[in-house]
Amino acid sequence: MLQQLFKNPVALLCMGIVLLTALLGIFAPLVAPNDPYANDILNKFAGPSWQFPLGTDQLGRCVFSRMLYGIRPTLFLSLLTMLGTIGLGVVMGITAGYFRGTVDEIIMRVVDVMLSFPSQIIILAVVALLGVDIRNVVIASIFIKWAWYARMIRTATIKYTNMNFVLFSRSIGSGNFYILTRHMLPCIAAELAVLASLDTGWAILNISTLSFLGLGVQAPTPEWGAMLNEAKNVMVSNPEQMIVPGIAVVVLVGAFNMLGDCLRDALDPKAVRQ
Amino acid sequence: MKGPILTATDIRVSFRKENQRRLFGRERQQVLRGISLALEEGECLGIIGESGSGKSTLGRVLCGLLKPEAGTVRINGLDIYGRHNHRENAQLHHSLSVVFQDYTSSANPRFRVRHIIGESLRVLERIVGSKLDRERRTAEVLEQVGLPSSFAARYPHELSGGQLQRVCIARALAIRPRIILLDEAISSLDASTQVQIMDLLLELRRSLGLSYLFITHDLTSITYLCDRVAFMNNGEIVERVDDIRHIAEIRHPYARLLLESVMGIGVEYGSGDNAQAQWAAAAAC
Ligand SMILES: Nc1ncnc2c1ncn2[C@@H]1O[C@H](COP(=O)(O)OP(=O)(O)OP(=O)(O)O)[C@@H](O)[C@H]1O
Ligand SMILES: [Mg+2]
Numbered sequence: 203m204l205q206q207l208f209k210n211p212v213a214l215l216c217m218g219i220v221l222l223t224a225l226l227g228i229f230a231p232l233v234a235p236n237d238p239y240a241n242d243i244l245n246k247f248a249g250p251s252w253q254f255p256l257g258t259d260q261l262g263r264c265v266f267s268r269m270l271y272g273i274r275p276t277l278f279l280s281l282l283t284m285l286g287t288i289g290l291g292v293v294m295g296i297t298a299g300y301f302r303g304t305v306d307e308i309i310m311r312v313v314d315v316m317l318s319f320p321s322q323i324i325i326l327a328v329v330a331l332l333g334v335d336i337r338n339v340v341i342a343s344i345f346i347k348w349a350w351y352a353r354m355i356r357t358a359t360i361k362y363t364n365m366n367f368v369l370f371s372r373s374i375g376s377g378n379f380y381i382l383t384r385h386m387l388p389c390i391a392a393e394l395a396v397l398a399s400l401d402t403g404w405a406i407l408n409i410s411t412l413s414f415l416g417l418g419v420q421a422p423t424p425e426w427g428a429m430l431n432e433a434k435n436v437m438v439s440n441p442e443q444m445i446v447p448g449i450a451v452v453v454l455v456g457a458f459n460m461l462g463d464c465l466r467d468a469l470d471p472k473a474v475r476q
Numbered sequence: 477m478k479g480p481i482l483t484a485t486d487i488r489v490s491f492r493k494e495n496q497r498r499l500f501g502r503e504r505q506q507v508l509r510g511i512s513l514a515l516e517e518g519e520c521l522g523i524i525g526e527s528g529s530g531k532s533t534l535g536r537v538l539c540g541l542l543k544p545e546a547g548t549v550r551i552n553g554l555d556i557y558g559r560h561n562h563r564e565n566a567q568l569h570h571s572l573s574v575v576f577q578d579y580t581s582s583a584n585p586r587f588r589v590r591h592i593i594g595e596s597l598r599v600l601e602r603i604v605g606s607k608l609d610r611e612r613r614t615a616e617v618l619e620q621v622g623l624p625s626s627f628a629a630r631y632p633h634e635l636s637g638g639q640l641q642r643v644c645i646a647r648a649l650a651i652r653p654r655i656i657l658l659d660e661a662i663s664s665l666d667a668s669t670q671v672q673i674m675d676l677l678l679e680l681r682r683s684l685g686l687s688y689l690f691i692t693h694d695l696t697s698i699t700y701l702c703d704r705v706a707f708m709n710n711g712e713i714v715e716r717v718d719d720i721r722h723i724a725e726i727r728h729p730y731a732r733l734l735l736e737s738v739m740g741i742g743v744e745y746g747s748g749d750n751a752q753a754q755w756a757a758a759a760a761c
C-alpha cells in the first residue's frame with residue numbers, strides 16, 4: 203500500500219517538502235548562517251545578500267535564520283497538537299463506537315457539547331483562562347479538537363464493528379484488545395491518516411494565528427506567525443517582510459493537505475486492486 | 477447416550493423499531509418468537525426460511541454475538557450467555573465456529589491468509605495453553621479445505637469467491653470446533669462451486685466428526701447436506717422434518733409453499749417431473 207504512495211509524484215513532493223522542512227528545523231543551528239536573535243538596528247530592512255540570504259527585519263535580524271528556527275515551534279508544536287488530539291480522539295471514538303450503549307451515550311454527549319462551541323473562541327477563552335503561553339495553546343487545541351476526531355473515528359468504528367471479520371473474531375473469543383488493535387486500528391488508519399494530515403495543516407495555521415495575535419509564541423522567539431505579526435507593522439513600507447513567512451505557511455499547510463489526500467488514496471485497499 | 481451438543485430453548489429477540497408511531501414510542505419488532513432447537517453430535521441441522529424470517533438473527537444468538545431477551549443457549553450443557561470461569565469460557569468459544577454468507581467482508585482486507593487463519597490459531601493457543609507450529613497448522617487446514625499452502629501469503633482480494641469461502645471455512649476449522657454454523661455460507665457462490673463446497677463440508681464432517689448448523693434459503697443445498705430440517709417463518713419454527721427423505725410429506729402450509737415454489741420436488745407427480753429433473757441436474761454438476 204505504501205508503494206502506491208511512493209509512486210505518486212504529488213505525494214512524493216509533499217513528503218519531500220515536509221521532510222525537508224523538518225530536517226531544516228532540526229538542524230537549524232547548523233544550517234542557519236546567523237544568530238536569529240542578534241540584532242543590528244543600523245542594518246534593518248536590508249535586502250538579500252550573501253550574509254543575509256533573505257534580508258533582515260525591522261531589528262536587523264537575519265530573516266532566513268529566523269525562518270529556520272521558526273520551524274521548530276511551528277512544525278513540532280503542531281505535530282504535538284495533532285498527536286495529542288489523535289490519541290485522545292481515537293481512544294474516545296473507538297471506545298464509543300465499539301462498546302456502544304451507555305459509554306457511547308456519555309462520550310457522544312460530551313462531544314456534542316464540545317462541538318457546539320466555535321473552536322477559535324474556545325481556544326481564546328482557554329488561553330485567557332490559563333494565561334498566554336504556547337503550552338496553553340497546545341492544550342486548548344487538543345481540548346477543542348479531540349471531539350471532532352472522536353466523532354469521525356466513532357462512525358468509522360461502527361462501520362467496521364458490523365463487518366463479518368469482526369463478528370467472527372468476537373464469536374471465537376479473541377479479546378477486545380486484540381480486535382481493537384489488530385482489526386479496528388488498521389481499518390480506520392486510512393481515515394485517521396487523512397484526518398491527521400489535514401489536521402496538522404490546521405494546527406500549523408492555528409499556532410501561527412495565535413502567535414500572530416500575540417497569544418502563542420512570545421516575542422523574541424522566532425515563529426512564522428509571530429514574524430508575520432511583526433511584519434504587518436511595516437506592511438506598507440516594506441511589504442516583502444510578510445512574503446517570506448506567508449509563503450512558508452501556505453506551502454507547508456498545502457503540503458500537509460495534499461499529503462492527506464494522497465494518503466487516503468494509497469490506504470484504500472480497493473484502490474490498490476485496480 | 478449423550479444429550480444434544482447444542483440446545484436452544486425458547487429464544488426471543490426483538491429490535492426497537494426505527495419508525496415509532498408516537499414520539500418516544502417504545503414499539504418493538506419481534507424477530508424471534510420462542511425458537512427451540514437441539515443439535516445432536518455429528519448431525520447436520522438445516523434451518524430454512526425466507527428473507528427476513530430471522531435466520532441470521534438466530535445464528536447471531538447461537539454463536540454468542542447477540543444476547544436474547546429470553547431463552548437460553550447451551551453448548552455441552554453450558555449456558556453461553558451465563559457467567560463462567562476462564563476454562564469454561566475457553567471451552568465455549570472453542571466449540572462453535574461460524575462461516576458467514578458475505579465472504580467479501582468475512583476477512584479483513586489487510587490480513588494475509590496466513591494471518592486470517594493465524595487469528596484462530598492464536599485463540600486456540602490461548603485455550604490449549606501452549607505454542608503451536610502456526611506455519612504447519614495453517615498449511616494443514618488449508619489442505620483440509622483443498623487449497624495449496626502457497627495461498628497463505630495472499631491477500632483476500634487476490635482470491636476468488638470460492639477460494640475465499642474455503643479460507644473462511646479453514647479459519648473456522650482452525651480452532652478445532654465441534655460445531656460449525658454456516659450462515660448462508662454457500663449462497664453467494666455459483667452452482668458448481670456450491671456443490672464443491674458442500675462436498676467439502678460432507679467430507680470434513682466425516683473425517684472430523686463435526687456437527688453443522690446450516691442456515692439457508694435454498695432447499696437444494698439442504699437436501700444435499702442435511703439430516704434434519706427446520707422451517708422458519710416470521711421468527712418461528714413452523715415445521716420440522718426429522719428425516720430428510722420424508723421432506724415431501726410436510727404438512728404446514730408455509731413449508732409446503734416454500735417447497736413447491738422453490739423446488740417443486742415431486743410433491744405432485746406429473747407436474748413436478750420437470751423440476752425434479754432440473755434439481756437432479758443441479759445436484760449432479
Ligand atoms: N440490528 C437490527 N436492528 C433492527 N432490526 C433488525 C436488526 N437485525 C435484523 N433486524 C430485523 O430482523 C428481521 C430478521 O433479520 P435476519 O437478518 O435474521 O433475516 P434473515 O432470515 O437472515 O434474512 P436473509 O435470508 O435475507 O438473510 C428483519 O426484519 C430485520 O429487519
Ligand atoms: Mg441472513
